[in-house]
Amino acid sequence: MLKAHRFPVAGAALLALGACSSPTGQRPNVIILLFDDLGYGDLGCYGQSLIETPQIDSLAAQGIVFTDMYTAAPLSAPSRCSILTGLHSGHSQIRGNDERWARPEGMVLSEADWYFDAIHNNPDLEGQWPLEPGTPTLATMMRDAGYTTAMIGKWGLGGPGSGSAPRDMGFDYFYGFNCQMLAHSYYPDYLWENETKVFTHNAYMPVNRRLEPGADPLDIRSYDKFNQKDYSCDLMYERLDNWVTRAAGGDKPFFLMWTTTVPHSTVQAPEEEVMYYVRKLGEEKTPITDGGWYYPVLYPLSSYAAMITHIDTQVGHLTERLRELGIYDNTLIIITSDNGPAANSNSPGEYFRSGGPFKCRKGWGKSSLHEGGIRMPFVVSWGSHLKPGTSSYSGCFTDLYPSLACLAGGSVPEGCDGVSFVPSLLGGRQPEHEYLYWEFPASKGWLAVREGPWKGLVQNVADGCSQMELYNLSDDPQESRDVASEHPEIVKRLWQHIQDSHSPVPSGNPKFELEISYP
16 A cells, blocks of 8 residues: 555664654653544534533644544544554454454344343453454554553453453553443443452443433433442543653653543533533433433533543643643643544534534444544644644554654554654655555445545445445535546546455454455
């Protein structure tokens, strides 16, 4: 895919060539804040007018806002796989979102108790499909380059004992959810700290629970059992703050992935913060009392907004802590999201225009390869060392690996699909991708490729469809006018890119394969 960049290269060599010489004169600490299902338009710095994100907006005003940065996949697990391995979804190990132990096909909600109970009570059933043991990752690269490493939040790439838990994959410290199924509740009865279950003051509450019989759905007290004592975002931030404080006192730079579950459903936030938005947005008339695989919610709009503002407030606490520790100016902070906004009763993306300039209704956001599903907010802050502004560099999450290797003095594995975006940060000449590629085996199968302003999209691939839609994103960001019939030569070229980019999944992962019929 990347003819000029697909080769192993040591970050130290790049530093010697001046390609990523740090303006601080030393290697930066690195923090990646990865939201879960946050849309391109959910932050103030990307045009959001209802949800308040002043702390992130402040970092954006001092840093660089990327307008054309993409996730590598429209769901959690494959997106995170690509971040960690630097491989796009035509080459990566994980291309779907399946659990290690999948629920029976056709299971209805009334039968789901035993499913949640089984996962909750047996760590061997926790977690999603694992990476192959020994896979080189972004975390192992940073650790080998001399960084101390941590992940706090959601993992989603293999549970305890799978050989693919966070500490197996390069993180010195982990606290949070191993399994994204159990992460649907923000009041869990336990979280993992490394290989140990740490119990909270919450009772076990599967997310398929409903209101008590006869409860008034318009009475906020009817929802008390779902909103317990220990809010997972606060438990995680407490560990994060403590870890950063310890790491700052050590003799190594640090690398932290803060993988919050916000604003993934179920939408839950502290009551006083929800009520702030109820007063701001107005009383909501239709509570969600049958949310499928999620808890009932009285104020889904206000809860969604409150969750995002809650994390934004914690971003403010973190930057204050970095300043107190004297390391803010040499800490690179990246803020983004794993994929676009969901479209369920708990995720009011259309109300908030979460897709920004892109459509985000059902079929156009999360789980799709439309722009609303894969174009991400991407803010980079680095103390006083960046010239504030925007970047139109068209990149992908695979770029994180070579970019951080460049700054950390690490090495990039052969075959990495990323390009370092460090020149976009430091005012250098930015290498460009020849094209970007996605494949997604779920939702009846999708393919997409972007070359310059042109985007080719193929839907229903699993049903044998090979009809490519073609859009010119420069004048049609909502993908409303298919111009494939007007540009057959471009369609042919994009199909060639697809053929060049697809490789079979590793042996043992057949469920993630996508059989592509080339025209």
